[in-house]
Amino acid sequence: MHGAHSLVQTLADNGVEVCFVNPGTTESHLLDAFEQVKTIRPILGLFEAVCTGAADGYARMTGRPAATVMHHGAGLSYGIPNLHNAKRARSPVVNIVGDNTTAHLKFDPPLASDIEALARTVGWVRTCRSAADTGATAAAALAAARSYPAQIATIVLPADCAWDEGGVPARVAPPAARARPAADTVTAVGRVLASKEPTILYLGGEALTEKGLRLAGRIAKATGARVMANRVNPRTQRGAGRLIIERLPYQPAAALKMVGDARHMILIGARAPISFYAWPGQTRSQLYPEHCQVQVLADEAADSVAALEALASEVRATEACLPVDERRVPPLPSGELTLERLWQSLNHLMPEQSIISDEGISSSRMGGEWTMGAAPHDWLNLSGGAIGQGMTVATGAAVACPGRKVFSVQSDGAGVFAPQALWTQAREKLDVVTIIFANRSYKILQAEFKTAMGSDPGPRVKALLDLHNPHLDWVQLAQGFGVAATRATTAEEFNRQLAAAIQGSGPHLIEALI
């Protein structure tokens, strides 16, 4: 058994089922391993960011790591932005990066670079020392990826370690149980809630799944606490029948206003909120006032659902909470295609258990409000701010959840960073409906420029924030990648195209001119 075989065998034997692959010459034996190990499904990506983003999407929907294959440090570099997003989403991912033989590396051949240094910027890394070592390294990587909180784990595989015989598959110990809050922590939080001082339950991670939300709603009902979350979250279960939570706005002043006079903030699966950027004149990064006491019931490593269960029991919260969202089907919109109408149409048409991969940037800001009352669905946000996530996470989510419709709602400026994801969607016949918000500009940057500078941009800057010259033709781009595509210029056209895309199977893209 060659080293690459034992590496892949170890991943397969321990539950890894999917590998997103962008191979190079150095990875021949890794490819051969997929011929030997049939229980891993290799899925080709034309560009590394597709592979890493898809692994993130897969992990968000399953809680389990997918693997990726990339070529040397250059390939890994293209994959890093979406690994950064995965790291912020606390998604487990195992990367395999091929490298030159150790002997050849001494001569500094053209592709040589510091792969470990690159990988370390997003998490755990180890280089295989021999073919006999690849199984153990894969096991260590998988254990690291599955630790709490989850990690990005990168295996560097020198070519000789891949092709030499003597590989030994290894076993991975099952992950330890997640930490639960100590009894006195639960008691202390219960005492805060009993004080009736204004308190916020601040949720993140699995606390934002249906089960967590139900518990949080009961606690809120019993104690009067508010339930709040970050503006962006790796995965939120929402829609009809689920607790409506308050989400912090993007602008710090608005966020602080929402938090208001809260005296306590209880963190449950979340870090304390901070603003995305700091802007000129901003004096505070934290999105809660100084007098607000932050307490950790469950950090990002802990079992936040178990923590909510313990707290619900402590405060005797048995009654269901209102307001939960109720199904209210808005009418299909008509007339000019505005952002609101577009979201309204999606709200009307999207089936139960849809998944929304959201990289709509400025066009998504009101998306949450405009999909109130929609059928139950999962919402996946841009977690780390690294552009190029949307279509790739949609791809991985669709691989993870066959039978569910995935809506990839996508700004045009950000969508053009990794449009190659469309090709993988076509190849794998994934049920992804991409909606391009074609405003043909860096709209968020126009707004940010004004905020930062206190004035409108001059002509040279304006030109740099405008994407009209030439405009991207998303119908042609999608078709170029093998995905059927249409363009909508009115609400009626959009309704019709969206309904047809939902009715059909396989990927479809709609360029919505807004």
Added chain:
Amino acid sequence: MHGAHSLVQTLADNGVEVCFVNPGTTESHLLDAFEQVKTIRPILGLFEAVCTGAADGYARMTGRPAATVMHHGAGLSYGIPNLHNAKRARSPVVNIVGDNTTAHLKFDPPLASDIEALARTVGWVRTCRSAADTGATAAAALAAARSYPAQIATIVLPADCAWDEGGVPARVAPPAARARPAADTVTAVGRVLASKEPTILYLGGEALTEKGLRLAGRIAKATGARVMANRVNPRTQRGAGRLIIERLPYQPAAALKMVGDARHMILIGARAPISFYAWPGQTRSQLYPEHCQVQVLADEAADSVAALEALASEVRATEACLPVDERRVPPLPSGELTLERLWQSLNHLMPEQSIISDEGISSSRMGGEWTMGAAPHDWLNLSGGAIGQGMTVATGAAVACPGRKVFSVQSDGAGVFAPQALWTQAREKLDVVTIIFANRSYKILQAEFKTAMGSDPGPRVKALLDLHNPHLDWVQLAQGFGVAATRATTAEEFNRQLAAAIQGSGPHLIEALI
């Protein structure tokens, strides 16, 4: 003057004329600086690899650095593969990477990452400490970029250093003269050549420009030495009237056969040749036999043209050398479109002083042979093996050399890593003719798999190396990015389309089905 202004002013005052920009919100003040400093031309790229690759192409053609603007570590990561190529090409580049304010970074906001660690993998890096420090940091970066050999220099610009007042532009000392070989080194090399033992002049860097080649040819004529170079070089001047040099083949066995019984190898602007990869069973990385003595006349930092001048004088080489290439216009091909006919057509039609940006991978292997006798031109190879270079370097070369035709000869598998370069070509109306070698497969990987494994791939691997399902439609992709495009299926169609593209102005893409 705010810090971003003094940074850009420093670059402009010291000769930087072009900046390839992919901005984010953090870079508002940098954008504003382009409004203040009109002598720098900001050129928008939709994706960071376009910016860094274009800066590389610009530097290869001018010898001078362009700047780039990227957004945080995530943006830099997308730019790293082409910075890796630029580093291998010894191209000077100055990157400006925006970051959070120092105070805000303490809270580990979503986009925070270790930018310095990322940048260090490709070269020099420094983080600005204050607005007053940005000019000095820019000056240091520019000096680092322009040192010998040239470097990739990255400036990290925290937002507060950009927006605070108190910026001070700085001056950069002119670069020191490049090193010339010591007299006794020249004498020693002269003695080797006088010995009449088989000797190779191994050229790199500026030794491959017209002037260097003329000198090398005279030395070869006077001494009987052979003139050789790497298979890939950042820039080679070739075509009619220029010295024909031997280029080492890709396969180590063939390369060693070409070097043959050489007893001496004289390095002039080049590193000693090593193989691109090591393959199973390969025992030697160096592409010269053990008995061959390697001597350095000029390393990559030295003035290789001056070194050739000194050596020519030492060996009294005054006579012009044969064989120089002679203009022989091949007939326009007809019939089925084969690789050879495609190159023959290019050879026939391309005007003098064309520039070829070559990321043809397997389709380019015979490109050199098939363009013998072409009009004088510059050839830019994939320097560091990081895929996604071709169209981006073509973009930068066209910016650097208005009035010259740029041919971007591009494999389809590699072209899809950074096709966004086409958009910048359309926006800037650059004279780039892209030729896609559409073989719809990872042909190089199919060959490499066989070499590495000693057998043909099985069905699962075959599927991973095939790009037919679905195939990329390059005509639609190009048009999606705003570039006129046509498809050629016969030699006649290709001839006609290429002639029209050369006749026209602005970018054009031809998808050649081979």
